[in-house]
Amino acid sequence: MVQHNSLGRKAFVYGNYVLLALIALICIFPLVQVLAISFSSSSAAASGVVKFFPVDFTLDAYKYVAKKPEFIRSFLITLERVALGVSINMLITILIAYPLSKDSSQLRFRTGFVWVFVFTMLFSGGLIPTYVVVKNLHMLNSIWALVIPGAVPIFNVILLLNFFRNIPKELIEASFIDGSSQWNTLWKIVVPVSLPALATITLFATVGHWNSWFDGIIYMNQTDKYPLQSYMQTIIVARDMSNLSADDIMRLKNISDRNIKAAQIFLGALPILLIYPLLQRFFMTGIVLGSVKE
Amino acid sequence: MTKKFKLSDYTLYLMLLPGLALIIIFSYIPMAGLAIGFQQFNPTKGLFGSDYVGLENFKYVYSLDDTMTVLRNTVSIAVMKMAAGLVVPIVVALLLNEVGKVFFRKGVQTLIYLPHFLSWVILSGILMDVLSPSDGIVNQFISFLGFKPIFFLGTPSWFQPMLVISDVWKEFGFNTIVYLAALTGINPNLYEAAQMDGAGRWKQTWHITMPGILPIIILLSTLSLGNVLNAGFDQVFNLYSPVVYSTGDIIDTYVYRLGMINFQFGVATAVGFFKSVVSFILISTSYFLAYRFANYRIF
Numbered sequence: 001m002v003q004h005n006s007l008g009r010k011a012f013v014y015g016n017y018v019l020l021a022l023i024a025l026i027c028i029f030p031l032v033q034v035l036a037i038s039f040s041s042s043s044a045a046a047s048g049v050v051k052f053f054p055v056d057f058t059l060d061a062y063k064y065v066a067k068k069p070e071f072i073r074s075f076l077i078t079l080e081r082v083a084l085g086v087s088i089n090m091l092i093t094i095l096i097a098y099p100l101s102k103d104s105s106q107l108r109f110r111t112g113f114v115w116v117f118v119f120t121m122l123f124s125g126g127l128i129p130t131y132v133v134v135k136n137l138h139m140l141n142s143i144w145a146l147v148i149p150g151a152v153p154i155f156n157v158i159l160l161l162n163f164f165r166n167i168p169k170e171l172i173e174a175s176f177i178d179g180s181s182q183w184n185t186l187w188k189i190v191v192p193v194s195l196p197a198l199a200t201i202t203l204f205a206t207v208g209h210w211n212s213w214f215d216g217i218i219y220m221n222q223t224d225k226y227p228l229q230s231y232m233q234t235i236i237v238a239r240d241m242s243n244l245s246a247d248d249i250m251r252l253k254n255i256s257d258r259n260i261k262a263a264q265i266f267l268g269a270l271p272i273l274l275i276y277p278l279l280q281r282f283f284m285t286g287i288v289l290g291s292v293k294e
Numbered sequence: 295m296t297k298k299f300k301l302s303d304y305t306l307y308l309m310l311l312p313g314l315a316l317i318i319i320f321s322y323i324p325m326a327g328l329a330i331g332f333q334q335f336n337p338t339k340g341l342f343g344s345d346y347v348g349l350e351n352f353k354y355v356y357s358l359d360d361t362m363t364v365l366r367n368t369v370s371i372a373v374m375k376m377a378a379g380l381v382v383p384i385v386v387a388l389l390l391n392e393v394g395k396v397f398f399r400k401g402v403q404t405l406i407y408l409p410h411f412l413s414w415v416i417l418s419g420i421l422m423d424v425l426s427p428s429d430g431i432v433n434q435f436i437s438f439l440g441f442k443p444i445f446f447l448g449t450p451s452w453f454q455p456m457l458v459i460s461d462v463w464k465e466f467g468f469n470t471i472v473y474l475a476a477l478t479g480i481n482p483n484l485y486e487a488a489q490m491d492g493a494g495r496w497k498q499t500w501h502i503t504m505p506g507i508l509p510i511i512i513l514l515s516t517l518s519l520g521n522v523l524n525a526g527f528d529q530v531f532n533l534y535s536p537v538v539y540s541t542g543d544i545i546d547t548y549v550y551r552l553g554m555i556n557f558q559f560g561v562a563t564a565v566g567f568f569k570s571v572v573s574f575i576l577i578s579t580s581y582f583l584a585y586r587f588a589n590y591r592i593f
Contacts, residue, residue, distance in 0.1 A: 009495065016389055017398065023386065024405040027467065030424045031408075033431055037423070048429035096313040099306040100593075107306050113314075114593055120317050123574045125324025126566030127546075128553045132341065133324050149320045152313050158593050182305040211413035214528070218554060229415045236419040237532045258423070265419040272411050279411065280404060 031269075038062070038262035045259035061263035071264065073224060074231035077143070078210065081227050085147040085209040090202060093156050098186050100157070101164035121154050127218075134219060145219035146212070146227060153208070156201045163197040164190060200282045203275065210271060232268050236261050331564035337557075344560075351564035360548070361565075367454075368544040371525040374458045376518045382466040384511065387473035388499065403474075406467030414464075418532035421460055422447065453538040461529060472514065473507055480506040513588040520577030523569050545569050 032052060037045045038061050039054035049055055065071050096117065104110045124130075130149065139145040167190060175185045191198065216230030223234065331351055333344040355361050386406070393399045409417060424430050425446045433443040446452045484502045493501065527546035534542040545565060553562030584590035 012495070013392070013394075016392055020386075020389055020393065020398075020402050024402045027406045027409060027463065030420045034420050034423060046429070048431075048434060051431065092313050092316065095309040099309050102306060106303060113310060116314070117317065118592060120321040122577050123325065123570055124321065125327050126563065126570055127549055128559050128563045128566060129324035129327025129330060130320065131554070132327055132330070132337075132559075133320065136340075137319075148316070152316050152320075157313075161593060182303065182309075186309075207411055211411075211415075213413060213415050214531075229413055232419070233415045233532065237415060237422070258429070261419065262423065265416055265423075268419075269412050269416045273408075276408065276411060280407065 034262045034265055037259050038266050040259055042257075042259050045262070061259040062267075064260055065263050065267060070224070070231060070235075071228075071267075074226050074228045075267075077225065078228040080143060081146050082206055082209045084143065085150075086202060086205045088147055088151050089153055089156070089205040089209075090198070092151050093153060093160055093201060093205075094186070094191065094198075096152070096157050097160035097164055098182075098190060101161045117152070117154055117157065120152075131218060140219055141221055141225055146209075146215050149215070150208075150212075153201075153205065156204060160194070160197055160201060163194055167193060196282065203279050203282055206275070207272060207279070228268055232264060236265060328563060328567045328570070330559055331567040333560050335559040335563070337559065347560070351560045352568075355561060355564055355568075360543070363540065364543050364545055364548045367541060368523055368525045371454055371457055371530075371544060372522050374454065375461050375526070376515075376521065378458050378462050379465060379469065380511070380515055380518070382462050383469035384473055384507070386466060387470045387477060387507075388503065390470065390474065391477050391503070392495075403467070403470070406470065408467070409464045410468035412464075414528040414532045417460070417464060418529075421533065425456070447533055448535065448537050450538050450541040453534070453542045457526070457529060457533065457542070460533070461526060464529075469514075472510060476507045476510045477503065509588055513584055513590055516580050516584045516588065517590075518580075519583075520573065520580040522576055523573050 033050070036052060036054045037050050039057055039059070040050045041056035041058050042060065044050055044055035099107050100110060100114055100117075102110065107113070134140065134145055134149055139148065171189060171193070172185060175189045180188065211229060213227070213229035213233045216225075216227045217233060220226055220230070223231070226234070327341060329341065330344070332346055332348060333341075334347045334350075335341075335344045390399055390402060393402075425432055427433050427443045427445040427448070432446070437443055444452060446456050480503065484506075485498055488498050488502055523545060525544040525546075527544070527550075530542055530544050530547050531550070534547065546569075549562045549566045549569070552558045552565065581590075581592065
């Protein structure tokens with residue numbers, strides 16, 4: 001391509017680099033600052049001298065959080081939730097997406113079934129009726145309340161269903177000719193060739209379960225059953241002092257809690273930050289693949 | 295090609311069963327539960343034992359002063375977010391598209407997508423710290439410039455702008471992907487042809503790039519119309535406080551407080567019912583328009 005290296009063009013190019021770098025910096029700066037505060041001494045954090053880098057570097061805040069039973073407990077609950085929730089989500093998503101990816105000659109009433117699922121994206125009973133159903137099923141205070149009501153992620157089903165539809169029909173027909181059943185075809189042929197799409201959806205489901213906090217707050221009556229994000233909501237955002245022990249309050253007098261909050265914020269985001277590079281690679285292809293239609 | 299029904303095809307229906315059972319229980323039964331909106335709901339009597347009061351709950355909600363405020367807040371926050379959320383990603387995508395250095399473009403992309411993947415709980419914790427009037431870095435900077443510190447999250451007039459800005463901060467990077475994908479789909483020959491005709495960068499952007507991504511702009515703005523009553527529960531709930539209810543309270547947070555805090559189940563469900571119906575009309579209309587004008591299909 002012919003480049004016009006006029007003065008104006010040069011000015012634009014350099015200005016553009018600076019502007020975009022600035023935009024990227026604004027996106028990341030608040031996170032960096034919180035990280036710096038978490039590694040700073042409590043007095044430095046409290047006096048507001050911490051900018052980009054930790055002042056009086058120390059791991060005290062992390063040591064404090066590591067000994068906090070509430071934090072550990074809710075962390076473990078979240079791990080359990082992610083393991084259970086993601087497996088159930090994925091199983092259900094695959095089991096719905098495969099039949100719906102067939103055409104009406106193979107699955108009668110296909111369009112009807114699709115609408116039954118899609119309608120739940122358009123209209124909902126809302127907060128209170130859903131809560132009443134969960135309560136009447138005696139699921140309150142159990143991990144199942146966090147896993148089962150959201151077990152059918154319609155959006156992921158649609159992504160996967162569109163992906164399945166683009167698998168060459170010859171591949172699937174060959175499997176039938178070899179005498180394979182629908183069930184075997186799904187697990188032996190369709191699932192293995194769909195790994196990129198499945199990886200994307202698994203990551204979506206993992207992030208969803210990790211980040212979810214509201215269901216914990218409404219479905220768990222006892223704070224000791226809260227998953228991590230719900231616990232953090234009460235500690236960091238709602239500033240609920242009721243579940244602090246007298247011992248905690250004494251200690252909080254000695255150390256400013258700003259760096260402790262920062263440490264918890266960072267730890268709560270850490271798993272996402274760790275899988276983020278993986279996530280990034282997959283989700284772009286995943287989204288593009290899922291949105292391509294015939 | 296019409297095939298005869300084979301027995302093995304019934305496995306397809308069996309596969310659908312668990313999913314159908316789950317959405318019937320957790321999506322369709324709650325829809326029937328909207329009847330609570332017409333009841334003097336008593337949790338001990340349940341859905342079938344509670345007395346019906348007709349439109350009493352709706353009349354009560356209509357008579358409350360808060361209702362209009364909440365509705366106005368919801369629409370104004372949602373509309374501002376839609377506008378900002380449309381413009382910023384397009385501009386950033388166009389700017390990124392002009393960058394020649396691949397590592398720089400990838401680097402910027404990686405950083406701007408990141409906030410999308412963090413929860414509003416985490417981001418609110420961060421924002422509260424950064425925006426704090428006493429020791430937040432933003433206010434330190436404002437003081438440094440010689441102005442008075444601003445309590446961004448505790449001042450009604452600042453609260454809505456902060457919601458819009460923080461929402462853009464979280465989401466623009468992710469939405470930029472869509473436009474970047476559309477930009478790569480533009481035929482490079484068009485640019486060469488335009489250069490032959492003596493078009494500069496601006497003219498190329500205006501006459502080739504913009505028309506190239508116009509369909510996706512129209513599609514996304516049409517689809518966003520369905521969200522007029524969704525001002526973002528997670529974000530508002532985590533950032534607001536009673537001080538800013540006058541400008542920050544939205545339908546979803548209002549329903550939460552009426553229902554889960556004040557136990558006015560009937561009234562809260564009535565408000566939720568109103569929202570569900572209006573949202574359904576808006577979303578269906580936006581999907582229909584997207585289908586008509588952009589040939590968009592959900593599945």
